[in-house]
Amino acid sequence: MHDLGKNGNKRDANRENILKIAREIFSKYGFKKTTLDDIANAVRKGKSSLYYYFNSKEDLFQAVIMKEVEILAHELEIVINRNTDPVDKLRDYILTKLATFRNLANFYHAIENDITAVGFIDEVKLKYEQDEIRMIKRILIEGVRKNEFEIYDFNLAAIGITTAIKGLEMPLTAGHYGDVNLERSVDIILKIICYGIMKR
Amino acid sequence: MHDLGKNGNKRDANRENILKIAREIFSKYGFKKTTLDDIANAVRKGKSSLYYYFNSKEDLFQAVIMKEVEILAHELEIVINRNTDPVDKLRDYILTKLATFRNLANFYHAIENDITAVGFIDEVKLKYEQDEIRMIKRILIEGVRKNEFEIYDFNLAAIGITTAIKGLEMPLTAGHYGDVNLERSVDIILKIICYGIMKR
DNA sequence: ACCGGACAAATAAGCGTTTTTGTTCGAATG
DNA sequence: CATTCGAACAAAAACGCTTATTTGTCCGGT
Structure with missing residues (x-):
C-alpha cells in the first residue's frame, strides 16, 4: 500500500516524496554539495529514475x-x-x-x-x-x-x-x-x- | 610640503595616507584579493615599509x-x-x-x-x-x-x-x-x- | 622613516590520471 | 502504459604530484 498523491495516482505521490526528501538533503548540504546519487539513495530509487519526475x-x-x-x-x-x-x-x-x-x-x-x-x-x-x-x-x-x-x-x-x-x-x-x-x-x-x- | 597628521608628525600623516588608499583598494577587491604589494605600490612605498606602520x-x-x-x-x-x-x-x-x-x-x-x-x-x-x-x-x-x-x-x-x-x-x-x-x-x-x- | 633582500608558507599552475556526477536512452518489468 | 533502472558517456571535478610564483613577514642596514 503506497500513499497516493493529490490526484490519486502514484506518480504524484512519488514526486511529492522525492521533493520531501530532496528538501532535507538540499537544506543540509546546499545545492552544489548534494548529488543526485544522494537523493536517489535516500528515496531508494535509481539515479536515472529521478529523471522520470524532473528534467x-x-x-x-x-x-x-x-x-x-x-x-x-x-x-x-x-x-x-x-x-x-x-x-x-x-x-x-x-x-x-x-x-x-x-x-x-x-x-x-x-x-x-x-x-x-x-x-x-x-x-x-x-x-x-x-x-x-x-x-x-x-x-x-x-x-x-x-x-x-x-x-x-x-x-x-x-x-x-x-x-x-x-x-x-x-x-x-x-x-x-x-x-x-x-x-x-x-x-x-x-x-x-x-x-x-x-x-x- | 606634505600634509601633517593629527599630531603634526610625519608618521601619523603617512599612516593616515596609507589608511586612505588601503581603504580604496580593500573596498574594491576585498581582503583576500588585495595584496600588500598593491597597497605599497599605490602609496609609493616599499612593501616592507608598511610594517613600519602596521603589524x-x-x-x-x-x-x-x-x-x-x-x-x-x-x-x-x-x-x-x-x-x-x-x-x-x-x-x-x-x-x-x-x-x-x-x-x-x-x-x-x-x-x-x-x-x-x-x-x-x-x-x-x-x-x-x-x-x-x-x-x-x-x-x-x-x-x-x-x-x-x-x-x-x-x-x-x-x-x-x-x-x-x-x-x-x-x-x-x-x-x-x-x-x-x-x-x-x-x-x-x-x-x-x-x-x-x-x-x- | 624607508627599503632591499631573504625566507617560509601559501597559492597557483601544470598535467596526466582517476573518480564523480549529471544526463541520455533503450530495455526491462509488471 | 506507467515506472524503473543499468549501462554508457561526456563533462566536470578530484587527485596526486612536481614545479613555479606569489605573498606576508622579518631583519639588517642606511
Whole structure:
C-alpha cells in the first residue's frame, strides 16, 4: 500500500516524496554539495529514475524551493484565517515566517552562490513579496474593521511593516552573530509598529 | 610640503595616507584579493615599509574598518548636532548611514568570509550598535523636548527603530536584487516609525 | 622613516590520471 | 502504459604530484 498523491495516482505521490526528501538533503548540504546519487539513495530509487519526475538537478531544486514557498504561504494563510486579535495575528504571522527562515540558511546560500537560474529566484522573491504585502494588508484591514487600528494608507503601512520584518530576518540569514532571541526581537518591532497603527 | 597628521608628525600623516588608499583598494577587491604589494605600490612605498606602520595585513585591514566606523560615527554626529526638525534629523541619520553602507559591500564580504579575527568584527559591530541606539535615543529625546514626539519607553523605541533600519540595509549588503530606491524606502519606513512616535 | 633582500608558507599552475556526477536512452518489468 | 533502472558517456571535478610564483613577514642596514 503506497500513499497516493493529490490526484490519486502514484506518480504524484512519488514526486511529492522525492521533493520531501530532496528538501532535507538540499537544506543540509546546499545545492552544489548534494548529488543526485544522494537523493536517489535516500528515496531508494535509481539515479536515472529521478529523471522520470524532473528534467534536471536544477529543475528539482527549483521545485523544492517552489514547494517551500507554497508551504510557507499555506501556513501563513492559516495564521491569517485564525480568529484572533489583530495584534496577535501580526505577531503570529511574523513568528511563523521567521521560524521558516531559520531552516533555510542553506537554501539562501545556494540561491546566492550556486544557482544559475537567477531569473527564477528573482521571480519567486518578487511573488513572495507581493503575497506578503497582500497578507499584511488583510491583517491591517481586519484590524481597522475591528476598530483596533487606525490607518490612512494601507499600502504604505504594509510596505513599512514588510521592511521592518526584513530587519528581523537579517540576523537569521546573513551569518548570525550570537543567537538571536527571536520572540523578544519580534515583540519590540511589533511594539513600534503598533505604536503606529493602534487606535488610542 | 606634505600634509601633517593629527599630531603634526610625519608618521601619523603617512599612516593616515596609507589608511586612505588601503581603504580604496580593500573596498574594491576585498581582503583576500588585495595584496600588500598593491597597497605599497599605490602609496609609493616599499612593501616592507608598511610594517613600519602596521603589524600585519589583517592589522591594516582592521585599522581601515576601525577608521570607517569612526568616520561614519563622526558624520552621524554632525547630522545629529544640526539644528533641524526631529523627523528630518531621523531621516538624515538613516540616509547618511545607508549611503555609507552602499560603499561597503566588499568590506562586508571580506568580513563574512576572509577574516580570521571574528572577535574583532563582533566587537566593532556591537560597539556600533550601541552607538546607534544611543544616537537614536538622543534624537528621540530631542523630539519629545520639542513637543513633536510622544514616547514612553525610549529604549524600546530606539531598538525598534534600529531594527527597522536593518530592514533597509539588507537589500544594500546582501546581493541586491534590482536597484533599490533608497529615498523612497526610507520615507516609507520613516512614516511607519513616525506614526508611532509623533504627537497628534 | 624607508627599503632591499631573504625566507617560509601559501597559492597557483601544470598535467596526466582517476573518480564523480549529471544526463541520455533503450530495455526491462509488471 | 506507467515506472524503473543499468549501462554508457561526456563533462566536470578530484587527485596526486612536481614545479613555479606569489605573498606576508622579518631583519639588517642606511
